[in-house]
Amino acid sequence: MANTEMQQTTAFLATYLSSRHVPPTSAWLQTLVPTLRLNIPMVALQKTALFRLLATDLMVSIDKSQVSTFPVGITDPGAREKRLRSFITVQILDIEDIGRSRWSQVDAIEAHERGETTKGREIIRVIPDENDVGTTLNSSADASHGPHKLLLQDARGTRVYGLELFSIPGIDTSTSIGAKLVLKDCVVARGIILLEPKNVEVLGGKIESWDKQWRNNQKSVLKEKAGIRENAA
Amino acid sequence: MVTKVLCVAEKPSIAKAVAGHLAGGGFTTRAVPGNQYVKNYLFHYNFPTWGPCDVTMTSVLGHLMSQDFEAAYRPWRSCDPSALFDARIETYVEEGKKGIAKNIETQARTSQFLYIWTDCDREGENIGSEIREVAKKAHARFVEPGKTVRARFSNTERTHIINAAGMPVPLDDRQASAVASRIELDLRIGASFTRNLTLTVQPMLQQRSAEEERRVISYGSCQFPTLGFVVERYFKVRNFVPETFWGIKVSHVKDGIKVGFNWGRGHLFDRMAVVVLFERCLAAKTAKVTKVQTKATSKWKPLPLTTVELQKCGSRFLRMDSQRVMQVAEKLYQNGWISYPRTETDQFDSGMDLRALVQKQTQGGAWNTFAQGLMNGGFSQPRNGRNNDKAHPPIHPVNFVNPTSLTSDEQRVYEFVVRRFLAACSRDAQGSKTDIAILYGVETFHTSGLTVLERNYLDVYPYDKWTSSQDLPTFREGEVFEPTEARIHEGQTTPPGYLTEPELIALMDANGIGTDATMAEHIAKIKERKYVETRARGRQSTEEDEYVDGGDTPSADRGRGRVRGRGRARGARNAAASTRGATTGVQEFIPTTLGVALVEGYENMGFEISLTKPFLRKEMELKMKAICAGQKTRAQVVAETVVQYRAVYMRTQQRLGVLQASVRKYVLGENPSS
Numbered sequence: 054m055a056n057t058e059m060q061q062t063t064a065f066l067a068t069y070l071s072s073r074h075v076p077p078t079s080a081w082l083q084t085l086v087p088t089l090r091l092n093i094p095m096v097a098l099q100k101t102a103l104f105r106l107l108a109t110d111l112m113v114s115i116d117k118s119q120v121s122t123f124p125v126g127i128t129d130p131g132a133r134e135k136r137l138r139s140f141i142t143v144q145i146l147d148i149e150d151i152g153r154s155r156w157s158q159v160d161a162i163e164a165h166e167r168g169e170t171t172k173g174r175e176i177i178r179v180i181p182d183e184n185d186v187g188t189t190l191n192s193s194a195d196a197s198h199g200p201h202k203l204l205l206q207d208a209r210g211t212r213v214y215g216l217e218l219f220s221i222p223g224i225d226t227s228t229s230i231g232a233k234l235v236l237k238d239c240v241v242a243r244g245i246i247l248l249e250p251k252n253v254e255v256l257g258g259k260i261e262s263w264d265k266q267w268r269n270n271q272k273s274v275l276k277e278k279a280g281i282r283e284n285a286a
Numbered sequence: 287m288v289t290k291v292l293c294v295a296e297k298p299s300i301a302k303a304v305a306g307h308l309a310g311g312g313f314t315t316r317a318v319p320g321n322q323y324v325k326n327y328l329f330h331y332n333f334p335t336w337g338p339c340d341v342t343m344t345s346v347l348g349h350l351m352s353q354d355f356e357a358a359y360r361p362w363r364s365c366d367p368s369a370l371f372d373a374r375i376e377t378y379v380e381e382g383k384k385g386i387a388k389n390i391e392t393q394a395r396t397s398q399f400l401y402i403w404t405d406c407d408r409e410g411e412n413i414g415s416e417i418r419e420v421a422k423k424a425h426a427r428f429v430e431p432g433k434t435v436r437a438r439f440s441n442t443e444r445t446h447i448i449n450a451a452g453m454p455v456p457l458d459d460r461q462a463s464a465v466a467s468r469i470e471l472d473l474r475i476g477a478s479f480t481r482n483l484t485l486t487v488q489p490m491l492q493q494r495s496a497e498e499e500r501r502v503i504s505y506g507s508c509q510f511p512t513l514g515f516v517v518e519r520y521f522k523v524r525n526f527v528p529e530t531f532w533g534i535k536v537s538h539v540k541d542g543i544k545v546g547f548n549w550g551r552g553h554l555f556d557r558m559a560v561v562v563l564f565e566r567c568l569a570a571k572t573a574k575v576t577k578v579q580t581k582a583t584s585k586w587k588p589l590p591l592t593t594v595e596l597q598k599c600g601s602r603f604l605r606m607d608s609q610r611v612m613q614v615a616e617k618l619y620q621n622g623w624i625s626y627p628r629t630e631t632d633q634f635d636s637g638m639d640l641r642a643l644v645q646k647q648t649q650g651g652a653w654n655t656f657a658q659g660l661m662n663g664g665f666s667q668p669r670n671g672r673n674n675d676k677a678h679p680p681i682h683p684v685n686f687v688n689p690t691s692l693t694s695d696e697q698r699v700y701e702f703v704v705r706r707f708l709a710a711c712s713r714d715a716q717g718s719k720t721d722i723a724i725l726y727g728v729e730t731f732h733t734s735g736l737t738v739l740e741r742n743y744l745d746v747y748p749y750d751k752w753t754s755s756q757d758l759p760t761f762r763e764g765e766v767f768e769p770t771e772a773r774i775h776e777g778q779t780t781p782p783g784y785l786t787e788p789e790l791i792a793l794m795d796a797n798g799i800g801t802d803a804t805m806a807e808h809i810a811k812i813k814e815r816k817y818v819e820t821r822a823r824g825r826q827s828t829e830e831d832e833y834v835d836g837g838d839t840p841s842a843d844r845g846r847g848r849v850r851g852r853g854r855a856r857g858a859r860n861a862a863a864s865t866r867g868a869t870t871g872v873q874e875f876i877p878t879t880l881g882v883a884l885v886e887g888y889e890n891m892g893f894e895i896s897l898t899k900p901f902l903r904k905e906m907e908l909k910m911k912a913i914c915a916g917q918k919t920r921a922q923v924v925a926e927t928v929v930q931y932r933a934v935y936m937r938t939q940q941r942l943g944v945l946q947a948s949v950r951k952y953v954l955g956e957n958p959s960s
Contacts, residue, residue: 243562
């Protein structure tokens with residue numbers, strides 16, 4: 054009895070996740086289902102399953118036979134224009150704000166580290182909210198304006214750069230690393246995918262360990278790119 | 287018996303001016319024993335409040351009282367500096383001012399009323415209460431309500447003074463206590479930290495040169511944050527690394543006119559991205575006009591003049607540092623040419639007869655024709671800013687003075703004040719602005735043209751610049767054309783400049799460091815202490831106003847400028863505003879090695895609340911305001927603030943090694959052993 058129910062649930066979830074363009078491998082589903090409380094409504098179960106899946110590495114959790122991945126030769130810089138016809142699910146490995154100099158981004162991070170932010174010319178001391186530890190960096194005041202350049206990875210592990218042609222809601226430097234996007238009908242120019250709100254669906258999610266590492270290194274990566282020597286003072 | 291009134295002003299020049307107006311010229315001058323500057327002016331006056339009176343008008347010379355620790359604590363090595371947080375403070379009349387105090391006491395003995403004519407600001411209220419203290423020694427009646435009153439005035443123009451004489455108000459004891467707490471806190475905090483700092487650092491400097499032997503390394507709760515701003519910018523400049531950016535420029539020749547279009551994205555810091563976008567523009571071959579909009583635009587006339595604005599403009603347009611500007615303005619005020627120069631107010635009271643003031647400026651000066659034009663219908667009520675200190679109107683000319691009778695510095699400041707006032711009473715400059723946008727591929731490009739139609743206030747205010755651009759050819763919306771040229775351009779970010787005086791004043795103002803009356807002194811102090819040096823800025827910067835902390839300043843980036851600073855509605859107007867700043871010669875501040883060492887030393891101590899940041903001082907200024915509003919008492923504020931600073935002092939004490947290391951690194955040039 055319980056077994057049948059579990060099979061049913063598994064099938065439902067697989068269908069639901071596939072409809073969101075993240076069809077799970079049966080192995081992943083089998084490790085997921087026993088951890089769920091089956092007596093809660095289906096809608097809640099779907100949400101939980103999607104949330105858990107978005108926190109995983111696509112290459113491990115997605116059934117590659119059921120999804121499209123980047124075509125061969127997508128990164129070819131010789132190709133002026135190609136079009137991606139099908140839905141392709143990807144995860145974000147890196148986000149870069151190319152609208153501002155790295156120096157000014159480092160400066161903003163350092164001001165934040167000192168617990169300061171500026172409002173006009175006024176320097177404001179930011180008092181960390183105890184209920185809000187860790188999320189202060191993500192507050193909208195720090196949101197970058199872009200355009201952003203993203204490093205995207207499909208389920209097979211192919212990495213391609215994406216360029217935000219028009220600002221996509223939900224994408225800025227506070228977006229989590231490991232977040233998932235579904236691309237549909239995108240143009241690829243010289244090996245770079247051009248991203249627009251109309252052909253990008255932001256599923257969200259986050260891979261905790263990747264995100265943490267990325268944020269820890271963000272400042273030194275920016276400094277390196279800008280050519281700032283450490284201990285320049 | 288005739289009623290006798292004793293009037294006391296803050297300075298001899300005001301006493302004389304007020305006496306002159308009230309007496310109608312007929313007063314007797316008497317010397318004051320023991321002081322050569324202060325005089326007594328004797329005359330009769332019919333006060334509406336008291337009827338005909340015998341009046342003695344005299345003055346003090348600023349503060350009458352001084353404060354210091356009691357004798358046992360005065361020698362530097364007499365005690366641990368932390369003892370100064372609660373050592374007893376004595377209030378006394380300095381030797382040089384004893385004659386003045388004696389004079390007030392003597393005069394008060396035979397007077398029924400004490401009429402205070404000190405400047406109407408917090409400091410003035412406090413000086414007023416000091417005068418009352420002295421008068422009280424002669425007769426206790428002066429503490430009774432109505433026996434000691436003060437005049438509310440903001441300039442020494444005749445009718446204004448006569449009005450003020452008829453409307454005495456009580457002395458504001460809250461403001462006086464706010465000043466008393468500030469004086470006490472500055473003394474306790476300044477002395478304890480300064481002694482500690484000097485005793486720690488001075489011996490190290492002596493190793494370098496014997497001259498340093500007696501040098502005081504002072505700490506002040508305003509000085510340090512002021513120095514902090516300078517050092518912070520210094521490191522921003524020093525640590526700056528230029529970065530390359532790329533952009534796309536499109537130009538098109540039409541009707542024989544070459545029009546440049548700017549990329550909507552400004553520029554990007556990724557070459558490949560720009561190349562891809564550029565290629566897609568080219569692939570589109572044609573561009574389409576998406577917007578052609580011509581609309582009326584105006585350049586707003588300046589706001590009424592505040593002290594902070596005067597100081598900033600002084601540095602920028604008159605080549606005078608803030609302290610010098612204030613000295614000159616003070617002199618012009620004392621001589622009755624301009625209103626009180628210490629004010630935060632940037633709105634004129636609706637009841638003020640501004641036309642009458644404009645009328646006075648038709649008498650002469652290079653601006654008389656313009657003033658006449660205002661009288662003949664050009665007058666327009668000044669804009670209102672957002673600040674009103676409820677004590678003084680904006681700085682404005684009170685009387686016309688022939689510039690040739692002034693010194694050259696006075697002429698320049700007076701001229702600025704007059705021109706600013708006339709500009710404020712004039713109409714905004716009017717123009718017509720055409721914006722054209724094109725879509726080329728998926729990228730948007732813009733251009734705009736400005737035609738100045740009426741210069742209005744600009745004619746009298748050469749400090750603002752607003753000029754017509756070249757004419758644009760006619761474009762229609764929907765028009766499709768193949769641009770003559772499109773290319774990628776490359777540029778580099780440039781470092782911000784060192785902090786200039788107008789910027790420093792703006793930072794102090796925004797962060798509550800000092801009051802508009804004292805900011806110039808704090809700046810002068812860090813120069814005097816050799817924590818900073820100034821030099822004339824070498825290159826012309828048109829963007830000092832628009833500089834955004836933490837931002838880059840590539841000149842193509844104007845579109846992103848955000849509105850900043852208090853009362854700066856003007857920032858929102860248009861990019862043309864950023865080309866004001868017609869003169870070079872702005873001073874910029876560079877910290878000395880000692881200045882850097884001190885800031886770094888304290889920063890590296892790693893306190894949560896750094897002494898070189900504005901936060902602690904700002905809290906103190908807010909507490910002063912709370913005293914004025916009656917929400918806190920002097921005792922509360924002093925106790926609370928001493929607790930805060932004592933805690934910081936104790937922690938500083940434990941980490942003096944960090945400060946010493948910083949001095950070794952920057953001043954003595956030793957490499958850290960690590």
